[in-house]
Amino acid sequence: MQIVIIGSGGAGLVAALEARSLGAEVVVVTKNYPTQAQTSMAQGGINAAMSENDSIENHIEDTLRSAAGLGERRVIEFVCNEAPKAIKWLDSIGVPFSRKEDKIAQRRLGGASAPRACYAQDYTGLKILHSLYDNCIKAGVKFLHEKFLLNIITEDERACGVTLLDIRTAKVEQLLASSIILATGGYAKIYGEFSTNGNGSFGEGVGAAMRAGAKLSDLEFVQFHPTALAKSSILISEAARGAGGKIINQNGERFVDELTTRDKLSRTIYEQIEKGNQVFLDITHLGEDFIQKELPQERKLSLIYEGIDPAKEPVPIKPAAHYTMGGIDTDINCATNIKGLFAVGECANVKLHGANRLGGNSLLELVVMGRVAARSAVQIKDKPQEKKYERTTIDEQFIKAVFGLPNKIDFIERRDFLHKVLYRNAGVFREELSLKGVLSLVRQHQKELAFMGIKDKSPLYNKELVQFLEYGNMLEITEAVLVGAIQRNESRGAHFRTDYPKQNSAFDAHTLIWKEDGVLCADFQKIPEEFE
Structure with a gap:
């Protein structure tokens, strides 16, 4: 069996290591290179209740409180209980944690009731990422660099591969797999220069999943x-x-x-x-x-x-803009509503963070749930049929068409303007009229895409082509974020509406976003009582 993992941040590398340990052939596909992933920017630490002055129960309660009613208790309990084991595992593979009196040092982060974040100076995410990458190389994980995710290949209601743009040649490739794990990171870069994220966090995996028929949830919580x-x-x-x-x-x-x-x-x-x-x-x-x-x-x-x-x-x-709580909707096993397609890390919403992530829980999620995603993915034994799929042909035609688009409108100028408008009107504070104004602007940009193009016509290392594809994906994701923000008429966690400044129990539900025949659909899904 072959498992394809899209994304080489912490979640993808943890999943790769676990899948290899279970006997799977693993291919990790990355847009850049593994040590450039956003995980390296997680500086503060990774949570685990390990001291006499703390407890797993306190960790659970802090996470639930921060989640503001949208975190599912069974997921939170599972992750918090696994946290000490996750730290021991990271320690065993060589992560150089800071220490005090021969114990792993811990510091208190915002929202925590005790010092709980294990750290490596202020390079925690970077040290974890490098240690994971070193171990993946030792384990024989295969890496494909400089490949841009275009779409998920589906047939007979199951995922069987992906289409990729080779950034070096502008050629479209297909990569088939028994199962696919999306670990592509979040979409906070839709806010452009008003985001802490590095270049590239436009949510390609989230967009590709939505186009393939996967449901998204809670996108408004940034x-x-x-x-x-x-x-x-x-x-x-x-x-x-x-x-x-x-x-x-x-x-x-x-x-x-x-x-x-x-x-x-x-x-x-x-x-x-x-x-x-x-x-x-x-x-x-x-x-x-x-x-x-x-x-x-x-x-x-x-x-x-x-x-x-x-x-x-x-x-x-x-x-x-720093972290996106919403993403591809998954169950506790990291499974989406499409057979063979899994998602983990910041691109996924397993309902751990709810409306507002607790500091120190993001690195914890990628370790605990990365291993879960791998265990789920190896259960899929079916091999896809070896052939050229229709999705691949369509994407080849699309990339060829992009080179022929008229360059009447500069998409870089439109993109940068949208970043500013989004930060001002759909950022820390929001209200209905402003949100609808930005949504109209996004839809206008979508209509104008046919009049935008790229000046660089060379197929070799065409970074302008990649930026254009990122911009198209950004418009798709931003539209979904705005629709979620408009329909949630309350303030909860990271989503604050000045026209609805109070939390409303009528919205004790997850926002669901999906596409049917290319049309964006939205609804709420009540949290089952047993998960509250």
């Missing part, structure tokens, strides 16, 4: 991180606040609890900025020695992108 650098939106980790960092205005006044949940902190900071104030993260009181030892990356990033040494003066910050 978490804004409160401490991104003001100029560049580069993330300054929650570790800085966990260590005692202060949030102040230009007068040196503290105006918020730094360790409250990210949604509340982001809204409070955004309001200060809207009033004309400047907001800063101040860690100067921690001392240069501590900062250099425990927060070296935060110092380096501040120096490079802001020109400020945080050991000597406060750093200007703003909220920026």
Whole structure:
């Protein structure tokens, strides 16, 4: 059996390692290269209740509270119970966790009732990613680099492969598999320069799944991180606040609890900025020695992108789109509604994070659920028929057509304008009229796609072609996010409606989005009582 994993971040690499250990042939497909994945930006830590002052029950309750009624208890209980085992597994494969008195060190992140996040300085995600990649190489996992996911190949109501664009040649390829695991990351880059995410997090896997007939859920819940650098939106980790960092205005006044949940902190900071104030993260009181030892990356990033040494003066910050709680709808086994298609990590919604992810739970999810996804995928034994599928032919024709499109409208200008409009009107604060205005703009851009094209006509390393494909996917995902945000007439977790500022029990339900004959459909699905 061959399992194809799309995405080489933490979730994809964990799934690859587990599937290999179960005897499967594994191919990991990546748009760039494995160590460039967004997992490397998860700096703060990975949660696990492992100290005398903490408990798994407290971890469960903190996660449920943060999820604001949309986290499913059985999923949360499973992940929190597996957390200590996940840390031991990571430790066993060589992740260099920071230690105190021969124990793995832990720090407190926002929303946590105790120090629970195991960390490796402020490089936690990066160290995990490198360790996973090293172990995948040892295990004989095959990697295909610089391949852009176009679509899922389906036949007889099952997934049997994917179509890929070879970025080096602009040729369309098909890759067949017994089962497919999507681990393509989130879609927070739809906010462009107002996102902490690296280039590429436009949700290609989410879009491809929707086009294939998979259901999506809770797309409107986009978490804004409160401490991104003001100029560049580069993330300054929650570790800085966990260590005692202060949030102040230009007068040196503290105006918020730094360790409250990210949604509340982001809204409070955004309001200060809207009033004309400047907001800063101040860690100067921690001392240069501590900062250099425990927060070296935060110092380096501040120096490079802001020109400020945080050991000597406060750093200007703003909220920026950081993490997407919604995604491809899956059950507790990471299965979608399409046989043979699984999803895990930030591209998936297994109902762990609900309306607002608890800091430190994203790295935990990719380890625990990455292994679950692999165990589920290896159960599919059927081999797809070896032939050229219709989906492949259609995608070949589409790529050829893109090269022939008239370039009457500059899609880069449209994309960048949409980023700004989205951040202002569908960001930290939202209201119906503004959301509908952005939705109209998105649909206008969709109509104009036929008049947009690419200037670069070379098939070799055509990055403009990739950007155009990302833009088309961005429009598709953004439309779905806006539809979800418009129909959820309440405020809950990361979704805050100024026209409906209260949480409403009538919306104790997951938003479902899917396509039928190319038409976007939406509905709510009540949470079964046994999962609440």
